[in-house]
Amino acid sequence: MITEPKAEIAQRLAAVRQRIRDAEVAYGREAGSVKLLAVSKRQPIEAIRAAIAEGQHAFGENYLQEGAEKREALAGESVEWHFIGALQSNKTRAVAEGFDWVHTIDRLKIARRLSEQRPADAAPLQCCLQVNVSGEASKSGVAPEQAPDLANEIASLPNLQLRGLMTLPEAVPDFESQRAAFRQLRELQARLVADGLALDTLSMGMSNDLEAAVAEGATMVRLGTAVFGPRPEKTP
Template sequence: MTTTEHDDIARRLAAVRQRIRDAEAAYDRETGSVELLAVSKRQPVSALRTAIAQGQHAFGENYLQEGAEKREALAGEPIEWHFVGAIQSNKTRAVAEGFDWVHTVDRLKIARRLSEQRPDGLPPLQCCLQVNVSGEASKSGAEPAEVRALAHAIAALPNLRLRGLMTLPEAVTAFDAQRAAFRQLSEQQTGLINDGLALDTLSMGMSNDLEAAVAEGATMVRLGTAVFGPRPEKPS
């Protein structure tokens, strides 16, 4: 990675952090209440090192093998690793063993496997329940009507800690429509908290809808290209 590429990442990271601060101020959110999760899929280890040097320590990975290689290369760095990809049953052990957080739990079967496969000696796996607020057939996530029962069941598992809800809504450009989708998730989380669940995380918002997510209560926004620039082509 060239000096220019390093400088570009540093500039993008500073710009993203300013966007988050501006959104917090615009929507009466406490300063520092929204965390940046840098989604680093297909980015080289050198790009993560640049972000780490700028104080970024939470990274999201979509692919298990790539995530394992990066964890090995960056062993000893103070990194919090988040899994943000789709989870099939054959992936649960690798997620349970290698990550600190998982954002894409959408079925009780998957949650149970993650809990059973979390190694002894590690703290509980922090998790979010993914909700398909837009009802898109192409998207993963629990149906909104399933969320209450599913959240209570996940919260009872011994080696998971349910932190909150996550969504990846339909991509729309109208700000009010973006807010409406995120409001659904926020309202569901409020209902779960009223039920007695100790939830503190709303994982929602990406580069094109960050402000709408913050307006509706996001505590963690997931940004990739806005931080790192275009992703390298996926290997064939």
């Protein structure tokens, strides 16, 4: 059963795209410089098909089995699959073999396994280093001060292409505090670029802080319910 009728997904997508365009204008960003990653976890295939019909082709999945089922069902579609969930050693092969992007690398061991397990005939796995800018114990991600060494080690691996940084900061209500967290990631990426890394991606910003992320340089925002409506409840 589809979570939102096709027409409602079209309306939601149009509203989200307008919101992104408005933020680009408001903060002096180039038109089209912020990409929408539609977070499709727990959404049915029909909902993703409805989004594809409206020109959305980048989708983020958190769960490997669910992502595999969706990739198989949508094998004939032009879809770019992003893994955005927590990544453990026993999950790396499935990500390396089945996804185009991974946003959640925060350990060298994980990066090495992804590189080793990437199929020889596949393009390099596009990846982001996850940084815990807020220092929350409950969040994954490398500490900012440890990011430069890890970023350089990841960039040296043969079957990965380090594209940039990702963060999921502490949820705070006021705009300036949101900007401050995202500013840390932007400034960290600028330092890495100055040191010689070719990075072009800042994966940051969700429904409640999209504008703050765009203001601080986000190139990819990750939105789920804003596109699809409320997620279906987990089945027992």
